Amino acid sequence: MSTAAVNTSPAPVEEPWSPAEFEARLRAVGEQRYHHLHPFNIRMHGGDLGPEELRRWIVNRFHYQRHIPVKDALITAKLPTSELRRMWLRRIQDHDGARSGEGGIERWLRLGEAAGLDRETLLSGDSVLPGVRLAVDGYVNFCRLRPVLEAVAASLTELSAPDLMRIRIDAFERHYPWIDADGLAYFRTRVSQGRRDSREALDLVLRWAGTRDDQERAVAALRFKCDVLWSLLDTVDAAGRGERQ
Numbered sequence: 067m068s069t070a071a072v073n074t075s076p077a078p079v080e081e082p083w084s085p086a087e088f089e090a091r092l093r094a095v096g097e098q099r100y101h102h103l104h105p106f107n108i109r110m111h112g113g114d115l116g117p118e119e120l121r122r123w124i125v126n127r128f129h130y131q132r133h134i135p136v137k138d139a140l141i142t143a144k145l146p147t148s149e150l151r152r153m154w155l156r157r158i159q160d161h162d163g164a165r166s167g168e169g170g171i172e173r174w175l176r177l178g179e180a181a182g183l184d185r186e187t188l189l190s191g192d193s194v195l196p197g198v199r200l201a202v203d204g205y206v207n208f209c210r211l212r213p214v215l216e217a218v219a220a221s222l223t224e225l226s227a228p229d230l231m232r233i234r235i236d237a238f239e240r241h242y243p244w245i246d247a248d249g250l251a252y253f254r255t256r257v258s259q260g261r262r263d264s265r266e267a268l269d270l271v272l273r274w275a276g277t278r279d280d281q282e283r284a285v286a287a288l289r290f291k292c293d294v295l296w297s298l299l300d301t302v303d304a305a306g307r308g309e310r311q
């Protein structure tokens with residue numbers, strides 16, 4: 067009978083990447099997989115979307131927007147100190163406002179109105195596509211179920227968002243003048259908010275990820291989030307395909 071030796075020793079533990087290499091790997095995910103590369107965004111920036119496609123994007127992206135403070139509440143509940151919870155609560159206020167009529171969700175409703183969509187249509191959620199519901203559920207549940215390091219790392223798509231906002235504002239002003247420029251306030255506000263949010267989140271992720279395993283899980287979380295944004299646009303893109311033929 068064979069008595070081949072079985073290697074029972076644990077796999078060697080890999081050294082953590084240096085902070086600079088870890089950060090470079092996180093940034094590389096955004097450069098390679100962020101939705102600024104998605105064909106729908108390329109068409110948006112090139113001025114190739116018709117009014118129906120643009121409205122469909124606004125309605126479906128609103129479903130994402132309104133769930134951002136929900137996932138941020140789930141993250142806040144996992145943070146261990148008052149200082150960190152205070153910091154993260156500010157994100158919820160950025161979206162929900164300090165009072166009715168303020169905040170990012172309100173600004174997105176105004177973007178909808180500027181594009182000819184009444185707020186009841188957006189608030190009802192009736193026209194949200196099934197694939198968009200699944201993508202957004204995927205992100206919210208990820209933040210609900212995964213450790214706080216991964217949930218915070220998933221928000222690091224915001225490292226790439228401010229540059230995209232600038233391109234988008236430019237594209238809207240140039241190619242879609244039928245949308246009143248006041249409607250673009252959401253994007254303008256997000257440039258500085260996104261920079262601050264991503265700086266804070268990056269500091270936390272660099273500080274918390276002490277082992278190679280932590281670092282790899284943070285990179286994987288960011289890839290997952292890129293997939294969420296990508297599949298959201300896949301769904302919106304596919305819904306307009308018939309109109310473009």
Ligand SMILES: O=C(O)c1cc(C(=O)O)c2c(n1)C(=O)C(=O)c1cc(C(=O)O)[nH]c1-2
Binds near residue numbers: 220226227
């Ligand atoms: O319009 C966009 O392309 C875009 C992308 C992202 C992103 O990269 O996740 C966010 C936003 N917008 C945004 O407005 C926003 O408030 C936001 C919060 C978060 C997050 O994961 O915490 N991402 C984003």
